[in-house]
Amino acid sequence: MAVELREITDDNRDAVLAVRLAPGQDRFVTSVLDSIDEAEDNQEGKPWYRAVYVGDEPVGFVMLSWDLDPCPPDMNGPWFLWKLIVDERHQRRGIGREVVARVVEIVRAEGGTELLTSHVVGEGGPAGFYARLGFVPRGDLDPDGEVILRLPLQDALPDAG
Ligand SMILES: CC(C)(COP(=O)(O)OP(=O)(O)OC[C@H]1O[C@@H](n2cnc3c(N)ncnc32)[C@H](O)[C@@H]1OP(=O)(O)O)[C@@H](O)C(=O)NCCC(=O)NCCS
Secondary structure: OOOEEEOOOOOOHHHHHOOOOOOOHHHOOOOHHHHHHHHHHOHHHOEEEEEEEEOOEEEEEEEEEOOOOOEOOOEOOOOEEEEEEEOHHHOOOOHHHHHHHHHHHHHHHOOOOEEEEEEOOOOOOOHHHHHHOOOEEEEEEOOOOOEEEEEEOOOOOOOOO
16 A cells, blocks of 8 residues: 655645544544644644555644654653544555554654654554564553554564465
């Protein structure tokens, strides 16, 4: 699946905001609009975000903390996968994997050695997805009780099954 990460501009904003989660997935991540608002309100988290495209269709959204000075327990990094959304109609087609692969390329090119993320625990959540890509629990929880995961960037991502 060839995915492209594109900037969000006035020309594509509405189309990107139309990316939708499946019912119940709002337990695990905020909407695109709320994620962009969160970025605006949390500049200290060094937000960097892009729309995910397959061809000319926006199919997702990704947001990172870009090389921040970690300040645990609230701000983990320097490289933290803050949001990842694949539109409900496009899930389970390999797009999420490709987005993480693209993020890994970007972070490696900046000299990063690990990518962190966190997730809410619950049925239907992304734990299995992250495990499949090689993320492992760091052994701690964030202040909201989310499990913190780390992906060492020395190795290639595991192959698609
Ligand atoms: C989690 C999410 C990003 C995964 O994206 P996706 O495009 O559906 O995932 P992929 O198709 O790339 O899956 C990659 C691998 O993970 C597995 N996988 C995907 N979702 C999974 C899940 N919920 N549980 C277990 N395994 C899962 C796939 O089967 C695939 O395995 P394979 O390599 O053996 O084929 C997407 O489902 C989503 O946007 N969910 C709602 C929001 C969310 O929870 N975001 C993450 C928290 S910020």
